Amino acid sequence: xxxxxxxxxxxxxxxxxxxxxxxxxxxxxxxxxxxxxxxxxxxxxxxxxxxxxxxxxxxxxxxxxxxxxxxxxxxxxxxxxxxxxxxxxxxxxxxxxxxxxxxxxxxxxxxxxxxxxxxxxxxxxxxxxxxxxxxxxxxxxxxxxxxxxxxxxxxxxxxxxxxxxxxxxxxxxxxxxxxxxxxxxxxxxxxxxxxxxxxxxxxxxxxxxxxxxxxxxxxxxxxxxxxxxxxxxxxxxxxxxxxxxxxxxxxxxxxxxxxxxxxxxxxxxxxxxxxxxxxxxxxxxxxxxxxxxxxxxxxxxxxxxxxxxxxxxxxxxxxxxxxxxxxxxxxxxxxxxxxxxxxxxxxxxxxxxxxxxxxxxxxx
Numbered sequence: 591x592x593x594x595x596x597x598x599x600x601x602x603x604x605x606x607x608x609x610x611x612x613x614x615x616x617x618x619x620x621x622x623x624x625x626x627x628x629x630x631x632x633x634x635x636x637x638x639x640x641x642x643x644x645x646x647x648x649x650x651x652x653x654x655x656x657x658x659x660x661x662x663x664x665x666x667x668x669x670x671x672x673x674x675x676x677x678x679x680x681x682x683x684x685x686x687x688x689x690x691x692x693x694x695x696x697x698x699x700x701x702x703x704x705x706x707x708x709x710x711x712x713x714x715x716x717x718x719x720x721x722x723x724x725x726x727x728x729x730x731x732x733x734x735x736x737x738x739x740x741x742x743x744x745x746x747x748x749x750x751x752x753x754x755x756x757x758x759x760x761x762x763x764x765x766x767x768x769x770x771x772x773x774x775x776x777x778x779x780x781x782x783x784x785x786x787x788x789x790x791x792x793x794x795x796x797x798x799x800x801x802x803x804x805x806x807x808x809x810x811x812x813x814x815x816x817x818x819x820x821x822x823x824x825x826x827x828x829x830x831x832x833x834x835x836x837x838x839x840x841x842x843x844x845x846x847x848x849x850x851x852x853x854x855x856x857x858x859x860x861x862x863x864x865x866x867x868x869x870x871x872x873x874x875x876x877x878x879x880x881x882x883x884x885x886x887x888x889x890x891x892x893x894x895x896x897x898x899x900x901x902x903x904x905x906x907x908x909x910x911x912x913x914x915x916x917x918x919x920x921x922x923x924x925x926x927x928x929x930x931x932x933x934x935x936x937x938x939x940x941x942x943x944x945x946x947x948x949x950x951x952x953x954x
Contacts, residue, residue, distance in 0.1 A: 596652035604658030605723025608637040622648035657684040662824030672699040680704040689765040708736035733758035736765040773832040783815040885938040
């Protein structure tokens, strides 16, 4: 039995899905690109079997359509598909990080000869675009499906079987519950990070020492504040009904710390840290989640000629691939700090073992 898959939005997520499906027996993958320039990039990357600039052509023979477009564009694409003669039994799914609104939209349109099943692969990368696509992106990640109550069991199972090619862990969640949970563990942290960075930015206007000393840990814990502004505008506005109560709860937590500091409550502060540490220790470590994991190592490097090249050579000799190298501090006669970034935890662990065995001071 052959399956024809169409992917609207062949970027990081769409391209990675395409790579998971392409070349599998009986599966053909078509990508829809909105411009000739982007179609050329998709062709060059080789992630799909066929690329078209026509949405109608991409949709007409599809058994499964993946909408991998920004959250703010999802409803317009659902509307577009509802006006097309789709293949009877077609499954339409998406990859957006909010689910209630798109599920309601699809239900209201009463799609002809098709059914909608919301999806959210909880994996990503700091890189974007089809050039960053990887067939390994979803491996060991949670892939959330939010099927409506009336979706036929065989259609849901067909999508689940197809997604087995991603090697992700499939989880079924009610759409509104999904938005509540993801709002708390992903959307709220992004807001907090942005607010914190902007607070420090205003202090830095009067004293540039803030920016100079906010290296290392501060930069790391606030890295999600560098997320795409347009993407996050759409996500936050779409999930505003969930986020407003979450932000009020956050304000209560902050008010609690204000009260503890005003009252010199050492035991209260200790208890807050104890409870947080206890819960955090229970969180899964070796699982991809809604916020992209970092696989970085830091090394103190003395001011010796060739030291940076020698470290990279040692790693390369052992087949350990670097995704990025950054020198955080390197001045004459002052030790520098080199940040080495890796694509996955396995590469990070191999590098740490090698560099430690070579006598380097390595830390996370």
